Amino acid sequence: MSLPSSSLTKIIEEYITELLEENEIGEVSLRRKDLAERFGCVPSQINYVLRSRFAPENGFLVESQRGGHGYIKVIQLTFNNCDEEVVHLADLVGNAITEQEARKLLVNLKNREVISPRERLIIEVALRSQEENGRSLFDISPYRRDLMRAELLKKILTSLALG
Amino acid sequence: MSLPSSSLTKIIEEYITELLEENEIGEVSLRRKDLAERFGCVPSQINYVLRSRFAPENGFLVESQRGGHGYIKVIQLTFNNCDEEVVHLADLVGNAITEQEARKLLVNLKNREVISPRERLIIEVALRSQEENGRSLFDISPYRRDLMRAELLKKILTSLALG
DNA sequence: TTATTATTGACTTATACTGACCAAAAATAT
């Protein structure tokens, strides 16, 4: 019966999200040290929040610079063709997907202009690379490779959908 | 909480970039001492800006001459097509590349509009996915992960170049 | 309990900026 204790991570996440919303352009620059001070935590906590909440899989990009005048910039990508379509297709991927099925799906997406030819190329290269590593470097079973392929594909598709 | 203040380096960088844009030909001649005076800094600061912002990997060449009527000339390289440049950048990746270095490179490519934000997002997701697998699933050493990261990045960049 | 997620702090790395000293080219004096 305890109240949901709002975690620090959640609070910081909400703060950054708020800043992003205020800032029309969908990006905001931060000082890691200042943020840490404001929320009374250690600076590396900020890295944890960024890693776990503002990851590319979630449609965010993070740029940063160390040293004097250092900063952390969080960018929220917004695509105009932000489709439930893509989300739906991510569902279609399911838990496991073969190379053939994956390729078919990508061709389909390309034909419907949900992704560009270049984007399709990048995705295919990434999938193939993982396949190769799984097969010859780590000796992963075919089925497990199908699982991993589905994982990667879903991550990529949802990252595009969330943008 | 203060926003990151603009650094001297950034200001000088912007000034030079502006001069380059005004000057159709894509090159501009400077006096180190004058620049230093204008921005109230030590002359070697100008060298720092040139080294860190107008380096060949950013698509610039710098020529200079000492002595009376000495000068510094900044030349902006123009590529016939972006893809030519992508091949060059694949070389820059080298055999091994850290997460930080990879991100810097992608930011650079994005700023120069060699890749789109969506393309960058996909690439980041792919790199991160491989990193995660390598780290927690297969227990790959950090250095080997740098090797694998370089491999994947080069595959993607060259595929874009050849596509 | 066991697994996952959150938090911390010691250590590492990257960037900005300065100033003292070095090197080269042109102008001037001999």
Place this chain on the structure above:
DNA sequence: ATATTTTTGGTCAGTATAAGTCAATAATAA
């Protein structure tokens, strides 16, 4: 012509600042 002086720019090492990494620990969820 040659040497000297003046006018540029170059290099490097030191200092300050700020972010990143990693592994150990704590808290929470399953």
